[in-house]
Amino acid sequence: MRHAFLCLPLLASLALTGLSSVSLAQSREVVKFAAGNDNASLSASVTGQEYRDYILGAQAGQTMSVSLIGDAYFNILPPGSTGEAIYNGSIDGADAVIPLTASGDYTVRVYMMGNDADTCVTQAFTLSFGIM
Template identity: 55%
Template structure:
């Protein structure tokens, strides 16, 4: 019994030593007749926020991220485990790509560097267009 209690204590200590990567997700919807949508929110530290949208292969997605700090976005294809087809930390916070396949794409907004490690909160406005 002491051994089990000791193991529980160790597991509890480990779970508080390594903060979980918090994330949230919302489906982005386009109003009838519009080819773009907007979202306003904020991310903090190691958190990220995914915006999910359905699109067809061959369509072009364009994303613009305006921040009150330093935030970035990635465009993740259907089934991605984190590999991006567009990375704004390398290519800029205004850009896009032609989508290779049909399905649900994710636009992931996140922080890097000091903003992430210092647990800063960064507000942003995200605009997404598909044509």
């Protein structure tokens, strides 16, 4: 039988606030390239079932590359997505190069799966982005 686990800080927070539903903290960051660059890199971490979203504006006809170093996964969501991915890192791997068919804001969502997500493990990662 599989058991769902909550991170202790989250459980304590829920107890203090009296909330009956679980709302995991998420983050959202707009990625900006330095003037004259078509790429950027950042390091962060993700814990348990939380996820981190990185937003990149791009135009149809451009190509996006994303690489992740670490024990996490990423998906790429197109503009207007309600969670549907055009690239699934847990299936397709930690290096993506995809042609973009629509203009707008793309989301790179970093997350964990399995036991690491269920037991609130924290994993550090480095992401590299490019839009050409």
